[in-house]
Amino acid sequence: MYTGPFSPHEAAHLLRRAAVRGTRQEAEALAEMGLDRAVEQLLRDPEPAPEPDLDSEARASSGKLHRRLVLHWLGHWLRTDTPAAERLTLFWSGHFTSEFRKVKSPRLIWQQNRTLRRLGPGLFPELLNAVARDPAMLVYLDNAQSRKEHPNENWGRELLELFTLGEGNYGEDDVQAAARAFTGWSVTPPRKARKEGRPVSFEYRPRWHDDAPKTFLGHTVQGGEEVLEVLAAHPQTYRFLAGKLLRFYLAPQPPAALVEEATAVLKDTGTYGLLRWLFTYEAFYAPQVRSALVKSPIEYLVSLLYVGRDLPERALGRALVSMGQVPFQPPNVAGWPSGQAWLGDAALLARLNLLPAVLEETSDLYVFADGARDAYDAVLPQAQML
Amino acid sequence: MNRRSFVQHMLTTLAAGGAAPSLLARTARAAGPGEKILVVVQLSGGNDALNTLVPYRDRGYRSARPNLAVGAREVLDLDGALGLHPALRGLAAFWEQGRLALIPAVGYPRPSRSHFVSMAVWHSADPSRKSLEGWLGRWADGEDDPFCAVDLGLSTPLALRGAEHAGVAMGGLDDFQLRLPEAALNRLESGLSRAYTGPLDATRKAMARLLDDVARVQGLRGYRPEAEYPQGPFGNALRDVVRMIAGGLTSRVYYVALGGFDTHAGQLERQPELLEQLAAGLGAFSQDLKTLGRENDVLVLGFSEFGRRVRENASGGTDHGKAGLMFALGPVAGGVLGPGYDLDDLDDGDLRYRVDFRSVYAGAAAFIGARPEELFPEPQPLLRLLG
Numbered sequence: 001m002y003t004g005p006f007s008p009h010e011a012a013h014l015l016r017r018a019a020v021r022g023t024r025q026e027a028e029a030l031a032e033m034g035l036d037r038a039v040e041q042l043l044r045d046p047e048p049a050p051e052p053d054l055d056s057e058a059r060a061s062s063g064k065l066h067r068r069l070v071l072h073w074l075g076h077w078l079r080t081d082t083p084a085a086e087r088l089t090l091f092w093s094g095h096f097t098s099e100f101r102k103v104k105s106p107r108l109i110w111q112q113n114r115t116l117r118r119l120g121p122g123l124f125p126e127l128l129n130a131v132a133r134d135p136a137m138l139v140y141l142d143n144a145q146s147r148k149e150h151p152n153e154n155w156g157r158e159l160l161e162l163f164t165l166g167e168g169n170y171g172e173d174d175v176q177a178a179a180r181a182f183t184g185w186s187v188t189p190p191r192k193a194r195k196e197g198r199p200v201s202f203e204y205r206p207r208w209h210d211d212a213p214k215t216f217l218g219h220t221v222q223g224g225e226e227v228l229e230v231l232a233a234h235p236q237t238y239r240f241l242a243g244k245l246l247r248f249y250l251a252p253q254p255p256a257a258l259v260e261e262a263t264a265v266l267k268d269t270g271t272y273g274l275l276r277w278l279f280t281y282e283a284f285y286a287p288q289v290r291s292a293l294v295k296s297p298i299e300y301l302v303s304l305l306y307v308g309r310d311l312p313e314r315a316l317g318r319a320l321v322s323m324g325q326v327p328f329q330p331p332n333v334a335g336w337p338s339g340q341a342w343l344g345d346a347a348l349l350a351r352l353n354l355l356p357a358v359l360e361e362t363s364d365l366y367v368f369a370d371g372a373r374d375a376y377d378a379v380l381p382q383a384q385m386l
Numbered sequence: 387m388n389r390r391s392f393v394q395h396m397l398t399t400l401a402a403g404g405a406a407p408s409l410l411a412r413t414a415r416a417a418g419p420g421e422k423i424l425v426v427v428q429l430s431g432g433n434d435a436l437n438t439l440v441p442y443r444d445r446g447y448r449s450a451r452p453n454l455a456v457g458a459r460e461v462l463d464l465d466g467a468l469g470l471h472p473a474l475r476g477l478a479a480f481w482e483q484g485r486l487a488l489i490p491a492v493g494y495p496r497p498s499r500s501h502f503v504s505m506a507v508w509h510s511a512d513p514s515r516k517s518l519e520g521w522l523g524r525w526a527d528g529e530d531d532p533f534c535a536v537d538l539g540l541s542t543p544l545a546l547r548g549a550e551h552a553g554v555a556m557g558g559l560d561d562f563q564l565r566l567p568e569a570a571l572n573r574l575e576s577g578l579s580r581a582y583t584g585p586l587d588a589t590r591k592a593m594a595r596l597l598d599d600v601a602r603v604q605g606l607r608g609y610r611p612e613a614e615y616p617q618g619p620f621g622n623a624l625r626d627v628v629r630m631i632a633g634g635l636t637s638r639v640y641y642v643a644l645g646g647f648d649t650h651a652g653q654l655e656r657q658p659e660l661l662e663q664l665a666a667g668l669g670a671f672s673q674d675l676k677t678l679g680r681e682n683d684v685l686v687l688g689f690s691e692f693g694r695r696v697r698e699n700a701s702g703g704t705d706h707g708k709a710g711l712m713f714a715l716g717p718v719a720g721g722v723l724g725p726g727y728d729l730d731d732l733d734d735g736d737l738r739y740r741v742d743f744r745s746v747y748a749g750a751a752a753f754i755g756a757r758p759e760e761l762f763p764e765p766q767p768l769l770r771l772l773g
Contacts, residue, residue, distance in 0.1 A: 101646075141650075142651050142701055142703070145651055145700065145701035146700070147700050149700055150697075150699040150700035150701075152650060152651075152699050152700070152701055152703075152705065153705050153706070154650045154705065157499070157500070157706070161500055161502075167500065167502075167503060172499075172734070252585060288583070288584055291585075291586050292584055292586070293585070294585065294589065322540070322557060322561070323540075324540035324541060331645075332430075332431075332501060332502075332645075332648075333501070334501070334502050337541065339585070340585075340588050340589070340592060341541045342541065343541075343588075343589060343592040343593075344539075344540055344541035344542050344554075344555030344592075345554050345555050345556055345595070345596050345599050345600075346539070346540045346541075346555050346556050346557030346558070346561075346562070347540045347541060347555070347557070348592060348596050349557075349561070349562065349563075349564060349596060349600070350557070350561075352564060352566060352596075353564065353565045353566070355566065356565065356566060356567060356570075376569055376570055376573040377573065377577075378570075379566065379570050379571075379574040379577065380573070380574070380577040381577065381578075381582060381586055381587075381589040381590040381593060382586060384589050384593075385585070385586060385589060
């Protein structure tokens with residue numbers, strides 16, 4: 001439990017990590033509340049995002065619709081009263097990935113984003129169950145087409161390797177058993193959905209399902225539900241996720257003992273439970289932890305736009321591409337890299353070249369860059385960090 | 387040593403009139419005419435080897451792929467048994483000239499079907515996955531000049547990361563300049579001389595290096611390539627590589643990627659598109675090198691993290707497999723190298739590897755004057771890759 005001072009200096013650190021965006025005034029207001037109330041304030045239930053307009057032009061290109069979704073989400077992140085929910089949604093969208101280029105449906109991609117925002121703060125099993133039935137995910141990892149004659153292993157493999165246990169904690173036969181168990185977990189055929197005027201949604205197809213018993217991680221299972229149950233009860237799932245969450249919220253290499261502690265907190269109290277614990281933890285306010293995380297490009301842009309001028313839509317889209325991170329378009333199913341990987345020459349150059357268009361001499365960088373004195377400090381190393 | 391301190395070090399050495407720093411000698415000769423250059427082309431996502439270099443007469447191939455097999459009438463026959471996918475027509479001329487080497491059934495022991503694990507193995511050239519450095523990063527560590535390797539992407543891939551040096555990630559040549567007001571530049575300069583620790587210091591180093599690299603690339607933009615490159619990041623990247631070579635950049639290794647090969651579904655539409663891009667890009671690149679008189683100084687080496695399952699799936703695609711296809715273009719021993727595919731001896735439904743990829747890397751490493759045994763954890767027999 002953290003017992004040190006909670007001045008605007010500490011509050012700015014908390015704001016950076018929890019929500020990414022902030023001003024000096026906001027940091028002062030949080031400090032005024034005291035640590036516990038400040039954390040409660042930040043971790044209130046997520047405000048739902050408004051619905052994006054995806055219909056106004058019948059023939060908008062898919063690139064245009066993608067850009068519209070990106071702006072819609074970042075706009076919400078900049079305006080909402082619960083920005084911490086948006087940073088967590090970014091975390092989950094880098095975990096339960098789906099690529100726009102493959103899913104192709106802006107509606108399904110947005111639906112997934114809504115699910116991650118709504119269930120992301122809670123207990124993991126509920127989120128996992130929703131994602132396993134999420135149409136964008138079923139399309140993205142090809143499970144929508146997986147049938148008993150030729151089970152498609154894409155979802156089964158990534159479920160184990162990237163979403164729950166992590167590599168090295170299962171065998172090839174577990175992947176194949178999972179793939180068989182999930183055969184028949186599909187979606188409404190798009191044409192049928194259009195004809196009947198309803199959205200593409202989860203659809204179970206018993207005739208595609210392989211109903212023979214399978215051995216999965218030592219358990220006998222039949223369907224996908226049971227695979228999810230085994231994974232949701234597995235301690236390694238929480239260890240894997242707790243480590244990833246601490247790398248996202250605390251430091252690039254969290255100590256193993258801390259990960260163990262976080263594992264139990266995550267399992268019992270869900271993701272916001274873990275964050276509540278972390279944000280009131282001694283180690284979270286240690287000097288070596290401040291400015292120890294590299295802002296991802298999305299985080300950099302949100303924190304910068306919050307205290308600067310708006311950018312034209314096209315410039316914003318280009319900035320994200322050249323800094324190397326576009327929402328709804330991770331480089332692959334493993335999600336985005338982190339840390340110094342964001343700071344290759346090309347990406348760093350794009351970050352710096354963005355500044356003159358956004359900042360004014362009077363911009364308030366108190367939260368944007370630790371210890372900033374004026375707007376020119378945006379070029380210092382700490383401006384790249386959370 | 388980072389670039390900044392390294393430049394400072396060089397200046398002090400010169401000022402003190404010390405012995406000629408080896409750096410000057412090596413930089414001066416680097417990548418000039420006659421100097422050898424390696425261009426690595428990564429096909430990301432797991433390119434389906436069997437539909438790239440097609441064993442079109444093989445019964446096992448045809449029966450495993452009732453919907454996806456490339457037929458005898460479509461392939462560009464090479465030797466009566468193997469043929470190129472028709473989308474690779476642009477590479478046929480290189481085959482005729484003996485400038486294209488195709489190496490089927492390439493892989494490594496205890497293969498992984500995970501994109502990330504397998505990619506890490508190919509990048510580090512270490513199947514035991516203990517190494518945190520890339521095979522070319524280890525080479526870069528032994529060079530005096532950290533600008534010896536350039537990646538045409540936004541972040542340096544593992545392959546180019548060494549313990550001391552990492553290749554330069556340069557999105558594109560034209561955008562590679564800093565546009566900040568004077569006051570901001572001054573603040574940046576002064577900020578970089580401050581003392582930081584931990585991750586913040588790593589960030590300071592990244593920024594210092596950026597400034598040096600930007601300065602280095604000024605003046606390379608003059609050359610206008612003549613050939614037509616396919617639209618998109620892959621074509622643009624190859625075009626920039628030619629410009630850097632023509633401009634005399636000292637880099638000896640370039641790294642370029644073409645993504646989208648993870649064809650679990652709809653492979654018949656997607657893969658040919660990508661192969662066509664590949665062939666068009668490499669065709670244009672070779673044409674420009676020829677114009678520059680450098681076609682025998684540049685070796686292109688292509689790989690993918692794995693090949694795909696022999697049997698097609700029910701989604702019109704193929705799942706992750708094991709052994710895959712490598713290719714090399716340039717002054718190579720043209721032809722199909724190694725023992726070839728064996729579809730009668732599969733490893734859990736996948737091609738079994740019959741050539742260790744490190745024995746191909748070894749040839750490419752030798753081309754740029756590196757000693758393979760210094761780059762890989764285990765020395766490998768050399769596949770005769772070069773002509």
